[in-house]
Amino acid sequence: MTAALDVKGLTTRFETRAGHVTAVNDVSFAVQPGRIMGLVGESGSGKSVTGFSILGLIDAPGEVTAGAVLVDGVDLRQLSTEDLRKMRGRKVAMVFQDPMMTLNPVLRVGDQMAMAVRVHQAMSKSDALEHARKALEVVGIPSPAERLKAYPHQLSGGMRQRVAIAMALLHSPSVIIADEATTALDVSIQGQILAEVRELADKTGAAIVWITHDLAVVSSLADDICVMYAGRIVERGTAEQVIGGPRHPYTQGLLDSIPALHEPGRKLPQIPGSTPQLSRLPEGCPFRPRCPRATDLCCTEPPLDVRDGQAVLCHYPLEGV
Amino acid sequence: MTDPILKIDTVSKRFTRRPGLAERLAGKFTGGGKPVTVHALTDVSLEVAKGEVLGIVGESGCGKSTLGRVIAGIHAPTSGSVTLNGQPIADQRGGTIHKRTTQVQMIHQDPFASLNPRMKVGETLAEGPRYHGIIPADQVRTRVRALLEQVGLEAAYADRLPHQFSGGQRQRIAIARALAMQPEVLVLDEAVASLDVSIQAQVLNLFMDLRHDLGLTALFISHDLSVVRHVCDRVAIMYLGRLVELAPADQLYADPRHPYTRALFASIPTVGTGRGRFEAIKGEIPSPIAPPPGCAFHPRCPFAGSRCRTEVPRLTAAGPVRTVACHLNDGGVDMQKGAA
Amino acid sequence: QDLTIGLRAGPDSIDPHWSTLGSQAEALRHVFDTLVDADETLQLQPGLAVSWTPIDDTTWEFKLREGVTFHDGTPFTAEDVKFSIERIPAVTGPMPMTLYTKYVASVEVVDDYTLRITTNGMAPSLPNDFTRLFVVPSETGMEAGNEEFNSGEKAIGTGPYKFVSWQPKGDLVVERNDDYWGEAPAWERVTRREIPDDAARVAALKSGQVDMINYVPATDYLAMQSDSNLDTFVSDSIYILNIAPSVKDEEPQPIKVNGQEIDGNPLQDVRVRKALDLAINRDVLVNVVLEGLGTPANQLMPEGFFGYSSDIPAPAYDIDQAKALLTEAGYPDGFEIDFTCTNNRVPGDAVVCEALAQMWSRLGLTVNAQALNGTVFFPAAQREEYTMTMSAWGTLTGEAAYTYGALVHTQDAEKGFGNFNRSGYSNPEFDRIFSEGSQTLDTDARRELYKQASEIAMEDRALIPTVILQSVWASKAGMVDFTPRVDQETRAYAITPKE
Amino acid sequence: MFGYLVGRLIQAMMVVFVMSVIVFVGVYAIGNPIDVMIDPGASQEIRENLIRQYGFDQPLWQQYFTFVGNVFRGDLGRSMVYNIPVTSLVFSRLPATLELVLVSVGIATLIGVPAGMYAGYRPNGIPAKLIMALSVLGFSVPTFWIGMLLIMGFAVNLGWLPSGGRGEVGQVLWLKTSLATADGWAHVIMPAVNLSLFKMGLMIRLTRAGMVEAMGTDYVRFARAQGLPDRQIVFGHIMRNISIPLVTVFGLELGSTLAFAVVTETVFNWPGVGKLIIDSILQLDRPVMVSYLVMVVLLFVMINLVVDLIYARLDPRVRLKGGS
Amino acid sequence: MAHIGNVLAVPSAAPAETRVMRLRNFWSDYRRSWVAVGALVVIVALLVASFGAPWLVPQDPYDLGQLDWADAFLQPGQTGSGGYVHLLGTDNAGRDMLSAILYGLRTSFLIGISAGVLALTLGISIGLTAAYFGGRIEALLMRIVDLQLSMPAILLALVMAAVLGQGVPQIILALVVAQYAYFARTTHGAASVERRKDYIEAARSTPLPTRRILFKHLLPNVLPPLIVVATVQVASAISLEATLSFLGVGLPLTEPSLGSLISNGFKYIHAGRSWLSIYPGVFLMITVVAINLVGDQVRTVIDPRNSR
Numbered sequence A: 001m002t003a004a005l006d007v008k009g010l011t012t013r014f015e016t017r018a019g020h021v022t023a024v025n026d027v028s029f030a031v032q033p034g035r036i037m038g039l040v041g042e043s044g045s046g047k048s049v050t051g052f053s054i055l056g057l058i059d060a061p062g063e064v065t066a067g068a069v070l071v072d073g074v075d076l077r078q079l080s081t082e083d084l085r086k087m088r089g090r091k092v093a094m095v096f097q098d099p100m101m102t103l104n105p106v107l108r109v110g111d112q113m114a115m116a117v118r119v120h121q122a123m124s125k126s127d128a129l130e131h132a133r134k135a136l137e138v139v140g141i142p143s144p145a146e147r148l149k150a151y152p153h154q155l156s157g158g159m160r161q162r163v164a165i166a167m168a169l170l171h172s173p174s175v176i177i178a179d180e181a182t183t184a185l186d187v188s189i190q191g192q193i194l195a196e197v198r199e200l201a202d203k204t205g206a207a208i209v210w211i212t213h214d215l216a217v218v219s220s221l222a223d224d225i226c227v228m229y230a231g232r233i234v235e236r237g238t239a240e241q242v243i244g245g246p247r248h249p250y251t252q253g254l255l256d257s258i259p260a261l262h263e264p265g266r267k268l269p270q271i272p273g274s275t276p277q278l279s280r281l282p283e284g285c286p287f288r289p290r291c292p293r294a295t296d297l298c299c300t301e302p303p304l305d306v307r308d309g310q311a312v313l314c315h316y317p318l319e320g321v
Numbered sequence B: 001m002t003d004p005i006l007k008i009d010t011v012s013k014r015f016t017r018r019p020g021l022a023e024r025l026a027g028k029f030t031g032g033g034k035p036v037t038v039h040a041l042t043d044v045s046l047e048v049a050k051g052e053v054l055g056i057v058g059e060s061g062c063g064k065s066t067l068g069r070v071i072a073g074i075h076a077p078t079s080g081s082v083t084l085n086g087q088p089i090a091d092q093r094g095g096t097i098h099k100r101t102t103q104v105q106m107i108h109q110d111p112f113a114s115l116n117p118r119m120k121v122g123e124t125l126a127e128g129p130r131y132h133g134i135i136p137a138d139q140v141r142t143r144v145r146a147l148l149e150q151v152g153l154e155a156a157y158a159d160r161l162p163h164q165f166s167g168g169q170r171q172r173i174a175i176a177r178a179l180a181m182q183p184e185v186l187v188l189d190e191a192v193a194s195l196d197v198s199i200q201a202q203v204l205n206l207f208m209d210l211r212h213d214l215g216l217t218a219l220f221i222s223h224d225l226s227v228v229r230h231v232c233d234r235v236a237i238m239y240l241g242r243l244v245e246l247a248p249a250d251q252l253y254a255d256p257r258h259p260y261t262r263a264l265f266a267s268i269p270t271v272g273t274g275r276g277r278f279e280a281i282k283g284e285i286p287s288p289i290a291p292p293p294g295c296a297f298h299p300r301c302p303f304a305g306s307r308c309r310t311e312v313p314r315l316t317a318a319g320p321v322r323t324v325a326c327h328l329n330d331g332g333v334d335m336q337k338g339a340a
Numbered sequence C: 001q002d003l004t005i006g007l008r009a010g011p012d013s014i015d016p017h018w019s020t021l022g023s024q025a026e027a028l029r030h031v032f033d034t035l036v037d038a039d040e041t042l043q044l045q046p047g048l049a050v051s052w053t054p055i056d057d058t059t060w061e062f063k064l065r066e067g068v069t070f071h072d073g074t075p076f077t078a079e080d081v082k083f084s085i086e087r088i089p090a091v092t093g094p095m096p097m098t099l100y101t102k103y104v105a106s107v108e109v110v111d112d113y114t115l116r117i118t119t120n121g122m123a124p125s126l127p128n129d130f131t132r133l134f135v136v137p138s139e140t141g142m143e144a145g146n147e148e149f150n151s152g153e154k155a156i157g158t159g160p161y162k163f164v165s166w167q168p169k170g171d172l173v174v175e176r177n178d179d180y181w182g183e184a185p186a187w188e189r190v191t192r193r194e195i196p197d198d199a200a201r202v203a204a205l206k207s208g209q210v211d212m213i214n215y216v217p218a219t220d221y222l223a224m225q226s227d228s229n230l231d232t233f234v235s236d237s238i239y240i241l242n243i244a245p246s247v248k249d250e251e252p253q254p255i256k257v258n259g260q261e262i263d264g265n266p267l268q269d270v271r272v273r274k275a276l277d278l279a280i281n282r283d284v285l286v287n288v289v290l291e292g293l294g295t296p297a298n299q300l301m302p303e304g305f306f307g308y309s310s311d312i313p314a315p316a317y318d319i320d321q322a323k324a325l326l327t328e329a330g331y332p333d334g335f336e337i338d339f340t341c342t343n344n345r346v347p348g349d350a351v352v353c354e355a356l357a358q359m360w361s362r363l364g365l366t367v368n369a370q371a372l373n374g375t376v377f378f379p380a381a382q383r384e385e386y387t388m389t390m391s392a393w394g395t396l397t398g399e400a401a402y403t404y405g406a407l408v409h410t411q412d413a414e415k416g417f418g419n420f421n422r423s424g425y426s427n428p429e430f431d432r433i434f435s436e437g438s439q440t441l442d443t444d445a446r447r448e449l450y451k452q453a454s455e456i457a458m459e460d461r462a463l464i465p466t467v468i469l470q471s472v473w474a475s476k477a478g479m480v481d482f483t484p485r486v487d488q489e490t491r492a493y494a495i496t497p498k499e
Numbered sequence D: 001m002f003g004y005l006v007g008r009l010i011q012a013m014m015v016v017f018v019m020s021v022i023v024f025v026g027v028y029a030i031g032n033p034i035d036v037m038i039d040p041g042a043s044q045e046i047r048e049n050l051i052r053q054y055g056f057d058q059p060l061w062q063q064y065f066t067f068v069g070n071v072f073r074g075d076l077g078r079s080m081v082y083n084i085p086v087t088s089l090v091f092s093r094l095p096a097t098l099e100l101v102l103v104s105v106g107i108a109t110l111i112g113v114p115a116g117m118y119a120g121y122r123p124n125g126i127p128a129k130l131i132m133a134l135s136v137l138g139f140s141v142p143t144f145w146i147g148m149l150l151i152m153g154f155a156v157n158l159g160w161l162p163s164g165g166r167g168e169v170g171q172v173l174w175l176k177t178s179l180a181t182a183d184g185w186a187h188v189i190m191p192a193v194n195l196s197l198f199k200m201g202l203m204i205r206l207t208r209a210g211m212v213e214a215m216g217t218d219y220v221r222f223a224r225a226q227g228l229p230d231r232q233i234v235f236g237h238i239m240r241n242i243s244i245p246l247v248t249v250f251g252l253e254l255g256s257t258l259a260f261a262v263v264t265e266t267v268f269n270w271p272g273v274g275k276l277i278i279d280s281i282l283q284l285d286r287p288v289m290v291s292y293l294v295m296v297v298l299l300f301v302m303i304n305l306v307v308d309l310i311y312a313r314l315d316p317r318v319r320l321k322g323g324s
Numbered sequence E: 001m002a003h004i005g006n007v008l009a010v011p012s013a014a015p016a017e018t019r020v021m022r023l024r025n026f027w028s029d030y031r032r033s034w035v036a037v038g039a040l041v042v043i044v045a046l047l048v049a050s051f052g053a054p055w056l057v058p059q060d061p062y063d064l065g066q067l068d069w070a071d072a073f074l075q076p077g078q079t080g081s082g083g084y085v086h087l088l089g090t091d092n093a094g095r096d097m098l099s100a101i102l103y104g105l106r107t108s109f110l111i112g113i114s115a116g117v118l119a120l121t122l123g124i125s126i127g128l129t130a131a132y133f134g135g136r137i138e139a140l141l142m143r144i145v146d147l148q149l150s151m152p153a154i155l156l157a158l159v160m161a162a163v164l165g166q167g168v169p170q171i172i173l174a175l176v177v178a179q180y181a182y183f184a185r186t187t188h189g190a191a192s193v194e195r196r197k198d199y200i201e202a203a204r205s206t207p208l209p210t211r212r213i214l215f216k217h218l219l220p221n222v223l224p225p226l227i228v229v230a231t232v233q234v235a236s237a238i239s240l241e242a243t244l245s246f247l248g249v250g251l252p253l254t255e256p257s258l259g260s261l262i263s264n265g266f267k268y269i270h271a272g273r274s275w276l277s278i279y280p281g282v283f284l285m286i287t288v289v290a291i292n293l294v295g296d297q298v299r300t301v302i303d304p305r306n307s308r
């Protein structure tokens, strides 16, 4: 089975006053249809930039400098601007973090959706609205016909995020990228949405990249997990592998930091130091300064170590379980 | 339980937007122009013992921060009182705060907004104590250095501006600023919510160390149940401005009594529990401007009965040290009003 | 043939009895006639009255012109004149024309064309006053207000032109009255366009929007003179820029010597006033400052006016003598004084003001000259807040009583004299001669008295006249013939097409 | 909605009331109009009579109440200079000003908005830089000076356009306007351009700022992620969003253009209300000053109201409750 | 607690960015527009030239004793009786135009800057007070400000100038009255945003006295954007003063500002003496444009959205 999304060696750089910043560094992963891939990492690790790079939505001063993004076997990076635009929304869709900001506040939900429908499918406005209504139904919005007439601010946060997801679903894309799609929502609403997303992936067979910094969310939602650190994917594997037997010291450190896994009141094992600034990364393994296992060898580029499909970028991977 | 150091007695807080003169005049003709009231807190009573850390949990808009602000004396309660060591610190006297205190200090959520971006860290730490004469003027510098070291920063950082620090470091500074006032009670309003997990662990550890060393009393506001469980002795669950359950952390987590608490636990993803086991609470959070009658949770509650729609449940004992506000715990849900 | 004239000011109303403003009279003359007219040098001419004679000390008899009709066809009679005189007090505005009827005690219609007017006391200047007496038909009615006139409904006169339309601050359009009793006007339709801004008015002429303009600013005069596309017309005006030094015991703004306020008012010393006068180089004022558009003045009226004295010496410029006088008066090092002028009332007021300050600085004075807007200047001047001022004064009636009564006579609210004597000058001798003049009906005797009064006032330097302003008109080259008037009026019916 | 309107009207009345007091006191402070206007030959008696006749001898508050009383009877007073009702005086001049203002705001919008949109769409290109440079010129250079240069260039030296004044007035339907004749347009174009430069600069900058901001928003990103072409993003999404602040500014500018027309009207001798007010200030024609200023405030309040209504129409987030 | 300190010391925070470095960064951003650099140079040059005018130009145009009527209307480049070349010609009083312009520019700067600073101070006081206290005080103050904003500045200044009479202090006062409301509104806007930030809440819960919060915490954080607004307002004050002088209610010719020079020169444009109004106009234009360009660029640079 070919992967719905296959990212190979994706590299994105930003030009800043401090010099070049490689926000996404040689990132590779693949997602099969119907599966959910969780992309986790701390703030600034390059998750969002990865998402935008896949869709070719990086603006100056940034630039995708290398790699390939294959969607159903087509390399998006080889396409002309116009062809790439036609792929967006139709083959690859994206959902953003803040549902208040991603919908145009002054346009009715229906109008926005109809616009998104008609850009890829020639149909009348009323047909487009009907299509949109169905999409809203799919994501579990009650009385969707009325919602189409509403303005975004008249909907609750959860409702808005559902609308955004429905818009992503309009053209039954092969790939959906969701960037922190539930971070801004309340826990109870987040629960509702996560349940629905799981169902969607199973039902529609779309490959979903779920970007989040919340390990708990990926561990309960995703089939596969990629852990990002300083622009690189440092560990990749199935959810069970990564959560149950992390092999990268960073992944281990992250999991150890979660209070839920420790007895209340005990001190948490902590990763020392702070998340690095991309413009000031050390030589070799970027995690070296915070890593308890680091040696001089870590000043060289870490190798990719793959075992049972669980890949890890480290000189001294943990043995796992 | 030892004697409570902080006592919150049936505190309510309403925010009212009063219409202007023109609106009121216009309202005479059209019937509009009436004040809009947000019921941010309704009849909240709590006691906190010395050395205790009380967790406050609830969804967005349920009044957690408002409670913290009332305790810190930033808002005057609309009714009820807050006493510290038996002395009122926030009281409602004609709508103004009767006495302010340095005894309660607050730590805010966003470390990027909670420090004055144009004031050196040292100055930020020093100005409160200096103004209130907590430290003699000639000792301020040493004290600032000591504070910085106490929260794990280099003393030399005193001359830097906040933007030169990372989020975790800033949160340490915020903690140091609160400690500088030598408070009796700390209020941490989502103090770790905006930090990355690895940094969050550092700050939690710092908090626990300080608590251990200084015997801090604290209100720990959060929506993250696992963090709360980790650092708190007791936990209060709030829903739409009301306290719905209050219990020691271990008991609450082992056996949540209120349907809302239970639903909350069920809908929160946790690491290691495996994939896709959510029992999400259905429905939306109601508006605090027009809270539902009776039990505020009844529209979303799977157990709601007719009584829940009309009668506000009282906090009742559900064990030796825990209380819950639910009719299920207080005689069942289907009784008619008037029986209570 | 039509004529469009760009004018600095237009009327405020079409009611000829509304205001005493010169621009008002000038405009309404086209539609209404006055009882008495005045020629280019303000000498009296017959108007609707063909003759006027004093019958006794307090009665004037006017013989009226026969065969004149109003624009609506009704014949003009003495009743109309009587009505007009009586209407004037009924029209109350901020600039009431009662000024011109103040001597009228009663009006008697002898017959259709004879009118007797009884005056309060002797009123030798009554015919002069009646150069502003516009006659409206008696059926106009007392109630008619400005709206009725402005709309044209009541704008009915006997004048050379008929009213067509008018907008406040806009165009006054009139068309030829073919039944006019006098010489038929040359232009069929005349548009009098109000363009207050000097540069805009010049631009309008240059770009051909108007055929002729009045009040050509001095600044443009030279250039226009040499412009072959334009013709210019120059004449003396009745306006003279006068300096008024306060001679009150306590001067309103302090005068300082070496930065110290001094006791007493140096200006009270006539030697100081003479020194100020002698330090003025009037040739420079005329030739340089006003670019030739002026004449040195040595008294408050131009030559030929009733009461002008040819015995007053021509103004001298002698800085040494001025210094000597100043030293004699006790101010060898001069003093510091405020000097306030208008800046927009007449052409050149601000620049002359500045030039005077400069000239006095050569005398060793420190002069803080300030040229102010009339809005600020006049109320403050009226409150006598200035130590030394300069403003323009025009002898509108062509005779001395008008000017001396207002400017030089001791302030006397009761008799209505000295209203504009803001310097506090008072000379009993002058007052006596002046009063005698106003009680003398014999023209020559009166002229002689006023002449004496002029000499006294000027010897005292009660006011220091500087220059007589000249005014300039310009037209498209070869288009019109025009004899300018000293009162600066631009009368379309006195303009003829050039052959 | 209705409540909102009533609230706004009451508010407007309060504004007008306060404004009229301020203006009245201010104008009172300038001085006695009689002293500016009175004929030199007039006697003291005449002067005092006049002062009494116009009520200037009464205490200020009494004068004010007389004024307010008259206003409530629909009488804004009469011009002292023209002795005609201020309203008819103002209304006789208003059409000319409105013409000028409308044409100039039209020019400013038609050129400014597209230019600003372009400059915001490609903010780093050379054309954008040029547009921005011109906009700085537009709102920096004093209006009267540009007007002067225009007259010198186009009227005096080239002789293409009339140097000032309003052109022939024609009639379209029931409206009498100089915009109905070619001559009218020849007259209006130069002052209108002069008056529009400032607004144009402002419009360009606002539109650009709105455009740049909108281009960076999440909803535009989201629209791009859906594959919408730029054209549709600009005209389907952004246009609507930037039109909201623009409408506000447009309304305010319409008002201030009306006020700023004072300068242009003076330079171009345009027979509008602006010149009327300058003249009445210089002549201390108190009733005209006070009533005009009160009318301007009223006009502003009304424009603001209309703007708010349009605003609410464009921006669904704004709900019109009583008051603001 | 030592262990925490040690651990955290490893990758130190952002390097100490000093004031000097921030300035350098600011400058390197500013420099990116050469137009703005040029404008800055122009402003500095004009400031130096105008305030140094007494030492730079041959004549004191205010000292009437130095003027000679024989020199009236010399064309640019002609030599007058003083024996020096009048680079920009002379006016009707024989005043050297270059001297008059530089002195006039000085007056204009003086007026613009004083009016700007005073209006800023007044506006900030009102805006801050309103934003901090909220409630009725805020409603009242901002209502007044709105009221004033609803009056166009030019009309307000016109009436004020007419009421107060002519002179530098009067015109400054008129401009302040006409402009402070903008600052009040802007300050209020910025301060309302800042006030809600946690650091203010932290200061209030400490608690610190109101005055200290206002001036030590709120003010420094709303000031920078306001200063940019202020520069632009200085430009518009200069321009407004010129307009008032042009309309005849500004400064008298005896203490000329650029506006009154232009106004005076305007009388001569049809007389072939266009230099009398063109040159002061050019200086006015250059000044105002340059100030605006600098303000623009500063605004762009300090805008966080544009920072890299």
Ligand SMILES: Nc1ncnc2c1ncn2[C@@H]1O[C@H](COP(=O)(O)OP(=O)(O)OP(=O)(O)O)[C@@H](O)[C@H]1O
Binding pocket: A014, A015, A016, A021, A023, A041, A042, A043, A044, A045, A046, A047, A048, A049, A050, A061, A062, A213, A278, E308
């Ligand atoms: N426009 C930009 N200019 C310069 N650098 C940028 C830009 N956008 C992103 N970056 C850099 O890319 C890095 C990765 O950013 P990204 O937004 O992908 O992080 P993230 O993992 O999504 O973090 P978060 O969890 O906070 O959303 C950041 O550290 C930032 O320095």
Ligand SMILES: Nc1ncnc2c1ncn2[C@@H]1O[C@H](COP(=O)(O)OP(=O)(O)OP(=O)(O)O)[C@@H](O)[C@H]1O
Binding pocket: B015, B016, B038, B039, B040, B058, B059, B060, B061, B062, B063, B064, B065, B066, B067, B223, B288
């Ligand atoms: N100053 C205020 N004026 C008006 N309403 C307020 C104010 N502060 C809070 N509220 C309202 O009171 C309610 C409770 O707010 P509060 O900030 O206490 O909630 P919270 O539990 O802290 O939520 P979050 O998790 O989002 O921080 C909300 O509906 C909020 O809109």
Ligand SMILES: [Mg+2]
Binding pocket: A047, A048, A049, A179, A180
């Ligand atoms: Mg992100």
Ligand SMILES: [Mg+2]
Binding pocket: B064, B065, B066, B189, B190
């Ligand atoms: Mg909160």
